Amino acid sequence: MKKILSLGLTAALLVTTLAGCGGGEQSSSETTAASAGTSAAAESNDGAGAPASSGDTVEITWWAFPTFAQDADQPAGTYEAEIVAAFETKNPDIKVKLETIDFTSGPEKITAAIEAGTVCDVLFDAPGRIISYAQNGKLVKLDDMFTDEYIKDVDNEALLNSCKSDDGSYYMYPISTAAFCMAVSRQALEAADAMDCINTEGDRTWTTAQFEEMLKKLSDAGFNGATVYCSGQGGDQGIRAFVTNLYDSQVTNDEVTEYTLNDEGGIKALTKIKEWVDAGYMLNGSAYNGGEDVDQFVAGNTAFTTLWSPGLASQRAETLKENEIEAIALPFPSEDGTPELEYLVNGFCVFDNGDAARAEASKKFIDFLCNDEEWGPKNVVRTSVFPVRQTMGDLYSGDAEMQFYANLTKYYSPYYNTIKGFAEMRTYWFPMLQAVLNGDSTPEDAVNDFVSKANQSIANAQ
């Protein structure tokens, strides 16, 4: 009797432990059941990351980075859940299971899920990562969504190219875009008598000489310049654009086949930045990542930041108001006063989970997200940037600041985030800046080493 009891207890232990391990996805704190129907459908899939299509109902999973702005005090995923509910009402045969992911752990989660075969169907992200998944054969082609009418409507070759992989097919369906720029504090500049250093008219373009004069005035008045942030990895595009613009350098050649930052302008820019840091005009940012640089700016600890966008302006508006700071957005300064700006593109991709029905349902969902008469424009506004479709018109009518951001699209530079080995190149960028700022290498040696490694990353990814 005792033995039977023991064996029974052991079996019960095994069963309960196994049960505890199962259904992980259902217990995920980040998972948001978009609707009652969604939850019910999800139960049938037993935590297998990607649900299957069954019978008349197809269930797809959507992983979303926090790109859509939420209403005040609403947690991440609230607005996305509203979209899902609206989509499911219009498409009762498709159920969408929503999961929000963050920029810190999200990329690792996607990588792990790809290898485990539990990745989502639809991902809301940007070309840098999406095209690298495409280059590795993980995505469904979206060529059929890029109709002639759509391409004509977008009418921006650089932007459309950013959605393509090297096989010429489209893998990302874009919804919105905006240029990265920088921002200065009006209060700091006025106190330092440096307002004459910037241009507040038209496209607000300015020169490197004006920027340097501003740095000196700010420093003389006791203000901290921005950090040359180079920790972590996020926001690297901002500081890269700052470096390339100072003396008209380029990260890659126009064909986006080779890194060229070690040209005369690139070396001069890095040398100058090192001088500014040594002189105390800018701060050595080896301990700061992009987000922290913005934090310092909105807290009033630094007089400007080299990482700004309409999205950031919207997200940080409340803090700026609390700290009584007016942020003036500006394009990056350049030697000739004509900037070449990097830009973000928000868009969707579909992972190839080996189920044609789910892939089709995913495309339908993406089409709803981007092109639905009601939700398309609403979704663009929630990204705080501009629609890629011209027919959507001016969604920020009467907003002069948004008009300024919209005008920056004409300064878009060649989009290199889709270059092969881009992910590997990013891991070399901040160590290179750190080597320069901490005096480990001369700017020339550091940037030559960076370009050599970055070009090798293209070869590695072949």
Add this chain to the structure above:
Amino acid sequence: MKHSKINKIRMRETLVSYAFLAPALFFFCIFVLLPMIMGVVTSFFRYNMKGMTFIGLDNYINMFKDEVWQKSLVNTLILVVGSVPITVLFALFVAAMTYEKNPFTRSFFRCVFFLPVVTGTVAVTVVWKWIYDPLNGILNWLLKSMNIIEKNIMWTGDKKFALWAILIILITTSVGQPVILYIASLGNVPKDYVEAAQVDGANDFQVFWQIKWPSLLPTTLYIVVITTINSFQCFSLIQLLTSGGPNYRTTTIMYYLYENAFKRFEYGYANAMGVVLALIIGLISFVQFKALGSDVEY
């Protein structure tokens, strides 16, 4: 006849024992043993998102030639060599000072030193990030107030300080468990032996060295091995605080492994690093067992 009955009983007991072990064994095999084997196997492949190609020892050869890996190894060894002795000595000191105090005081110190252990790494790191902040950090403020420094120091971004800044956090988060273990262990030293030694004229140092220390050796062995392994696997502090910077000054093997696996998608190369790290830890643990284990007697 009697002998075969005993054998039968033993067999049944053995079977029951294995049945009890089965759940743990099952999960050990699935979640520990199998991934370990897969890690070793895939370390011989060029394994990335595109697929797997057998490349023999290339990952290992490239790794030993990789300058960043070499830096990572040195940084990791500095952290281990720096943290293990300090953790052991500091924990022993705290335990020796507090184990005979009244229960309230003892609990207070146990709580103080164990708090960083039970607090999540992320929360601890965020607090340290504030402490080390170059512009608004309390450490710079304190040192400037005391006229020890004139200008703010960028603790986690300056090549002279970054690794030491990490080492300090590592020690504070490692010392809690050893303190608890030493307090418990010191409480178990037979009082008769201590009193007998004192009656024989032994001074405090002799009592500690001749009576208490031998009794503490099993605990010390455990603490040394566990702290060594934890220090070798230092990752989250680096990821959250410095991302390996400045210029790889705080990159550890674990962080570099992570960077290769999750940022460059070079899984095979990362697994090769994991295998070498496991071998290094195994070897050092073996030496520690040999050095400290032989004197463990009761």
